[in-house]
Amino acid sequence: MNTDISEVIIRPEGSLQILSYQEAEQLCDASHTGLNELLRQCALAVLNTGSDEDNGLALLKKYQQFAIKVSAKGRGVQIIIQNAPRHAFVDNQLIVGLKEHLYAVIRDLIYAQNDVLESGQFDLNRSHGITNAIFHLARNAQLLKADTPPNIVVCWGGHSIPEEEYQYSKHLGYELGLRNLDICTGCGPGIMKGPMKGALLGHGKQRYKKGRYIGISEPGIIAAEAPNAFVTELCIMPDIEKRLEAFVRLGHGIIIFPGGAGTMEELLYLLSILLHPENQGIPLPVVLTGNAASRDYFNAVLEFIGDTLGTEACALLEVIIDHPRDVATKLKYAMETVRQDRKASSDAYYFNWRLTLELDQQQPFIPTHENMANLNLHKNQSSYQLASQLRKAFSGIVAGNVKADGIRQIEEHGPFRIRGDKEIMRAMDKLLQKFVGQKRMKLNASDYNPCYTIVHHD
Numbered sequence: 001m002n003t004d005i006s007e008v009i010i011r012p013e014g015s016l017q018i019l020s021y022q023e024a025e026q027l028c029d030a031s032h033t034g035l036n037e038l039l040r041q042c043a044l045a046v047l048n049t050g051s052d053e054d055n056g057l058a059l060l061k062k063y064q065q066f067a068i069k070v071s072a073k074g075r076g077v078q079i080i081i082q083n084a085p086r087h088a089f090v091d092n093q094l095i096v097g098l099k100e101h102l103y104a105v106i107r108d109l110i111y112a113q114n115d116v117l118e119s120g121q122f123d124l125n126r127s128h129g130i131t132n133a134i135f136h137l138a139r140n141a142q143l144l145k146a147d148t149p150p151n152i153v154v155c156w157g158g159h160s161i162p163e164e165e166y167q168y169s170k171h172l173g174y175e176l177g178l179r180n181l182d183i184c185t186g187c188g189p190g191i192m193k194g195p196m197k198g199a200l201l202g203h204g205k206q207r208y209k210k211g212r213y214i215g216i217s218e219p220g221i222i223a224a225e226a227p228n229a230f231v232t233e234l235c236i237m238p239d240i241e242k243r244l245e246a247f248v249r250l251g252h253g254i255i256i257f258p259g260g261a262g263t264m265e266e267l268l269y270l271l272s273i274l275l276h277p278e279n280q281g282i283p284l285p286v287v288l289t290g291n292a293a294s295r296d297y298f299n300a301v302l303e304f305i306g307d308t309l310g311t312e313a314c315a316l317l318e319v320i321i322d323h324p325r326d327v328a329t330k331l332k333y334a335m336e337t338v339r340q341d342r343k344a345s346s347d348a349y350y351f352n353w354r355l356t357l358e359l360d361q362q363q364p365f366i367p368t369h370e371n372m373a374n375l376n377l378h379k380n381q382s383s384y385q386l387a388s389q390l391r392k393a394f395s396g397i398v399a400g401n402v403k404a405d406g407i408r409q410i411e412e413h414g415p416f417r418i419r420g421d422k423e424i425m426r427a428m429d430k431l432l433q434k435f436v437g438q439k440r441m442k443l444n445a446s447d448y449n450p451c452y453t454i455v456h457h458d
Helices: 014-018 021-028 036-047 056-062 096-117 127-140 163-178 194-205 240-250 261-274 292-308 324-345 369-373 383-402 404-413 422-437
Strands: 005-010 067-073 076-084 152-156 182-185 213-217 233-236 253-256 286-290 318-321 416-419 452-455
Touching: 021 036, 021 067, 021 096, 036 056, 036 067, 036 076, 036 096, 096 127, 096 233, 127 240, 152 163, 152 240, 152 261, 163 182, 163 194, 163 286, 163 292, 163 324, 182 194, 194 213, 213 240, 240 261, 253 261, 253 324, 261 292, 261 383, 261 422, 286 292, 286 324, 292 318, 292 422, 318 324, 369 383, 369 416, 383 404, 383 416, 383 422, 383 452, 416 422, 422 452
Parallel strands: 152 182, 152 253, 182 213, 213 233, 253 286, 286 318, 416 452
Antiparallel strands: 005 076, 067 076
16 A cells, blocks of 8 residues: 655745746756756655665665656746655645755755856865865855854764664763754764754753754765754755765864764764874864763774774874763863864854865765775875775765665675775774674664675785
């Protein structure tokens, strides 16, 4: 029995009411140069919020009849949705929060395509051009708030986590909320949801009415990490690299909870920035934290970092186990340090322009079998460069686990082959085996089939 909603017509509010005919045609264009398939994938993920599915390809197969069209009328715009998941509706009315997220998807896809990627306004082959593009994307999404002191805490961690880790993240979010700190996450379930839910309660107790719950995603990952119900400011960046840069440009401090390959991708990306010689002395507080049972997890992560990037990288990370109040207090005091530094350097409170990123860290890495095999996972380079290469390896694993395109590649050509220095490969294999054993690679993956093979010989 088909329980999906056969058809619903939505009339957007605000700026989306005045989409042009050309923009509507782009959103309905199903060719490889059009936006309809991308809109369909992102919209379906948004409407599937709350599902325990984290397989982008499986989601598309489950809802093969799902369709979305945008029609520009003389007096406004209509969004026509067919065969949508019923749990996105209450009494046949689309849930308001999901409607807002759907509008954000349309806004960001159109703006990214027309004003950033295809406009010629930004030189996306230069580092500063990419950073400028991210600034414009964030500003268009209204994420940049002038005259607001630093208070955004970025929370990274897994979507496939045990209940006690989720509860700890919610408790820490509550402590952050009590200190009027705002939350930015990857917008999905698990660790991305817990801190927001806790902060909402903390903000409420403090009668803090300006609380922000920012979610940043990208088209390839949104099906696996659909925006949770607490996200009030959603932004879809064009690719994972721009998503990661947006986190460090907008955030004023970072908390890393336990997670899997995606969390390691984020941590290694961060280390590739913090280890860069030109970023020494720029305050960006980082704390790794979790409940009491997560100590072994963080020991394994630090062992991997020590074996691959050395003690210098480990020294940049502080681990606080099972003390959410201490973590929140540390971040609260760190905000004043960040404020003073931004003020002294005349840098914006709302966007960290001073961080130096190399083009290699910013340009999209496409995890094909060839690209994964050709990664430079050797110690014949600086630690920040190696961190960037390791980040790409974990990015490929994420793609093979949950992204539709990555899953198709694995189905067609078998697992990615990852090779490099013996010591690095041993460390990586050991860490990934621990993630698999702790069921951190996928939701409900009792029998995880790896999308990668670690090659131990040179």
